[in-house]
Amino acid sequence: MDGERLTLGKVLSAVGLVIIMLWTIFPLYWVFNMSIQTPIDVISYPPKFVFDPTLENYSVVLLGKSWLGKYETVQTDFPRYFLNSLIVCSGAVILSMLVGVPAAYSLARYNFRGKENFAFTLLSFRFAPGLIVIIPLFVIFRRIGFYGTYYGMIFAYQLLTLPFSVWLMRGFFEDIPPELEYAARIDGYSWWGVFRKIDLPLIAPGIAATGILSFIFAWNEFLFGYILSSDATRPVTPSLMGFISYEQVLWGQMAAAAIITLLPSVILAIFIQRYLVRGLTFGAVKG
Amino acid sequence: MSVESRSRQSFWSKNIAWLLFMPAFILTAGILIPFGYSVVMSFTDFNLTAGTSNFIGFGNYIKLAKDPEFWNALKVTILFTIGAVAIEVGAGFASAYLLNLGMRGQKIWRTLFLLPVMLPPAVAAIMWKLMMAPIQGVFNYLLQLVGLPGSQWLGGSSSALFSVILIDAYVFMPFAGMIFLAGVQNLPKEPYEAAAVDGVSSWFTFRRLTIPLLKPVILIVLLFRIMDCLKQFDIIYAATKGGPASATMTISVQAYYHSFRWTNMGYAFAHLVILWAIVYALSYFLVGQWRKAVSEVHGY
Numbered sequence: 319m320d321g322e323r324l325t326l327g328k329v330l331s332a333v334g335l336v337i338i339m340l341w342t343i344f345p346l347y348w349v350f351n352m353s354i355q356t357p358i359d360v361i362s363y364p365p366k367f368v369f370d371p372t373l374e375n376y377s378v379v380l381l382g383k384s385w386l387g388k389y390e391t392v393q394t395d396f397p398r399y400f401l402n403s404l405i406v407c408s409g410a411v412i413l414s415m416l417v418g419v420p421a422a423y424s425l426a427r428y429n430f431r432g433k434e435n436f437a438f439t440l441l442s443f444r445f446a447p448g449l450i451v452i453i454p455l456f457v458i459f460r461r462i463g464f465y466g467t468y469y470g471m472i473f474a475y476q477l478l479t480l481p482f483s484v485w486l487m488r489g490f491f492e493d494i495p496p497e498l499e500y501a502a503r504i505d506g507y508s509w510w511g512v513f514r515k516i517d518l519p520l521i522a523p524g525i526a527a528t529g530i531l532s533f534i535f536a537w538n539e540f541l542f543g544y545i546l547s548s549d550a551t552r553p554v555t556p557s558l559m560g561f562i563s564y565e566q567v568l569w570g571q572m573a574a575a576a577i578i579t580l581l582p583s584v585i586l587a588i589f590i591q592r593y594l595v596r597g598l599t600f601g602a603v604k605g
Numbered sequence: 606m607s608v609e610s611r612s613r614q615s616f617w618s619k620n621i622a623w624l625l626f627m628p629a630f631i632l633t634a635g636i637l638i639p640f641g642y643s644v645v646m647s648f649t650d651f652n653l654t655a656g657t658s659n660f661i662g663f664g665n666y667i668k669l670a671k672d673p674e675f676w677n678a679l680k681v682t683i684l685f686t687i688g689a690v691a692i693e694v695g696a697g698f699a700s701a702y703l704l705n706l707g708m709r710g711q712k713i714w715r716t717l718f719l720l721p722v723m724l725p726p727a728v729a730a731i732m733w734k735l736m737m738a739p740i741q742g743v744f745n746y747l748l749q750l751v752g753l754p755g756s757q758w759l760g761g762s763s764s765a766l767f768s769v770i771l772i773d774a775y776v777f778m779p780f781a782g783m784i785f786l787a788g789v790q791n792l793p794k795e796p797y798e799a800a801a802v803d804g805v806s807s808w809f810t811f812r813r814l815t816i817p818l819l820k821p822v823i824l825i826v827l828l829f830r831i832m833d834c835l836k837q838f839d840i841i842y843a844a845t846k847g848g849p850a851s852a853t854m855t856i857s858v859q860a861y862y863h864s865f866r867w868t869n870m871g872y873a874f875a876h877l878v879i880l881w882a883i884v885y886a887l888s889y890f891l892v893g894q895w896r897k898a899v900s901e902v903h904g905y
Contacts, residue, residue, distance in 0.1 A: 421629030428622030
């Protein structure tokens with residue numbers, strides 16, 4: 319009797335797991351499926367699960383070659399958008415790390431007046447609606463000539479990545495017992511020596527995880543890039559909106575562009591899986 | 606050591622905390638300027654095409670109170686938030702339970718489960734838009750296979766809001782799930798052993814032990830998801846642009862139209878200040894509740 323109930327529970331659990339996995343995987347599978355179909359297959363009904371796969375959509379998106387001259391393509395400059403994303407996201411992450419590591423160390427190790435208020439001010443930006451910051455930046459950037467420049471965009475993107483980095487790395491520094499530092503001080507190391515020889519090696523994985531997560535957030539960002547970039551500096555995520563007006567014809571290319579855009583985020587995320595819970599909650603939950 | 610270098614060193618060591626923190630503070634203070642600008646300009650008739658920016662007091666806010674489109678946007682924003690958060694918390698909890706049973710291949714399932722949370726939300730919206738197409742879309746095909754009627758999905762005025770809620774749930778349900786999972790894994794063993802000895806029913810254990818112990822984690826999920834849903838822009842804009850006929854027009858999207866379509870910046874700022882005030886008040890409340898729950902559970 320007891321064993322039977324256990325089996326029923328096991329079956330139900332397995333069914334539940336299958337449903338969750340289908341829900342998670344099917345959209346990714348299906349869009350990939352669409353991305354390797356010809357323009358005829360992709361709009362056929364019923365939808366095709368079996369067909370002759372083609373990489374033509376990817377070559378159209380990446381190289382701008384049209385479908386054997388038979389179908390239109392959006393004249394997007396996808397490789398350039400990709401490069402723009404790399405420049406802007408790396409710039410924002412490097413800047414965040416350069417000023418974020420000392421700031422996080424300071425918050426973790428020292429007490430100064432207004433410290434907690436500053437820390438919470440940083441955090442509260444996470445909850446501000448994006449447009450309340452982005453519209454004024456748009457107006458100001460137009461006036462001072464920053465609109466559509468890499469500098470302007472890196473500045474805007476670091477507004478997302480820096481508060482996050484400081485907050486998360488503060489937690490990583492707090493995980494290092496201060497006693498280790500005292501011991502090294504007594505051994506005659508200078509402040510810089512302690513930081514370099516004791517703290518940095520211990521916090522290196524945390525810094526790497528923070529940097530990668532910041533990069534993913536910046537890569538995934540849509541609104542900042544959509545509004546502050548010109549066509550020459552448009553990052554890849556907002557550039558996808560360019561495919562929408564042609565959606566009836568260009569489903570396959572749109573699917574291919576979506577797959578290319580999400581790939582960097584997903585691959586990087588798998589590497590830092592261990593830090594995801596901690597990262598996504600700003601360190602509030604130490605998974 | 607000369608007097609000069611000693612005094613320099615003491616300046617350095619006395620102010621080291623500030624000196625280390627300052628660069629980051631200056632860079633993020635960059636956010637206060639545009640933010641303050643928004644608040645101040647919400648009291649003007651700032652219009653980019655007309656070139657006006659006269660102080661009009663609470664004019665924009667009075668106009669808001671009388672604007673049926675604003676009330677619709679507020680309603681849509683709240684319905685979107687309630688729907689998305691309910692699905693994400695419910696399904697997230699169920700997923701965390703299932704992924705913690707020790708079924709075969711659990712590590713792989715956990716990794717796959719996390720994937721959507723790292724997708725760019727705008728890209729996820731485009732993916733779902735492709736699948737939700739009313740005529741050739743795969744969803745209607747699958748529904749028809751099992752004998753159910755198809756839906757207009759994002760294109761129908763009654764189904765659009767539910768459709769964008771589904772997209773938000775696709776991306777962020779794993780966020781709730783993985784945090785619940787971390788919470789469940791960190792649960793202390795002793796109270797459960799005691800409950801087992803006392804022969805307490807599993808439902809009672811769940812309600813009286815698991816839920817209270819998980820309260821901090823539940824509040825963190827609510828905090829992040831409610832805040833994000835209230836200000837969600839990417840998914841809705843990429844999927845429907847607020848349509849059809851304002852069915853998915855949230856305050857953020859409405860403000861976008863007022864500013865970048867119609868250049869009524871002042872009026873857009875009034876929308877955003879109200880939204881920000883709602884978000885801020887709620888987050889203040891939830892952070893307070895979270896701290897209380899943490900001190901109850903962990904005793905610090």
